[in-house]
């Protein structure tokens with residue numbers, strides 16, 4: 800019995816870590832699933848319906864404050880609907896988005912000489 804008590808949590812922690820996606824990956828999945836990307840673009844680049852969010856998203860405090868309360872232009876996602884734990888994952892995803900390449904490193908946009 801004692802052995803079983805030791806084994807069970809061990810199995811749980813091993814399987815949880817084997818299958819759990821990183822916060823950043825979970826944040827990306829959420830960003831797409833709950834529709835932020837519909838207005839802000841799949842990599843937060845912005846679009847007709849919402850401004851650019853990444854790279855360099857706003858600081859966490861202001862970010863959470865805005866998303867939970869929002870303005871008239873964006874639906875608010877109250878903490879009951881989108882808890883901070885999940886919103887932090889979304890923020891982590893937005894933080895992970897790299898800046899775009901400089902124009903002169905994009906072959907199609909490089910000026911012809």
Ligand code: HEC
Nearest residue numbers: 834835837838848849850862865866870872873874876889
């Ligand atoms: C229906 C379209 C729509 C959806 C869906 C949406 N947003 Fe927005 N979002 C907007 C618009 C429009 C603004 C600009 C609001 C303003 O300036 O008053 C905005 C602004 C923001 C801002 C502030 C950006 C800044 O620089 O001021 C953040 C952060 C943000 N959205 C995050 C999110 C997240 C996270 C989600 C998903 C949980 C989301 N939005 C879903 C339309 C949307």
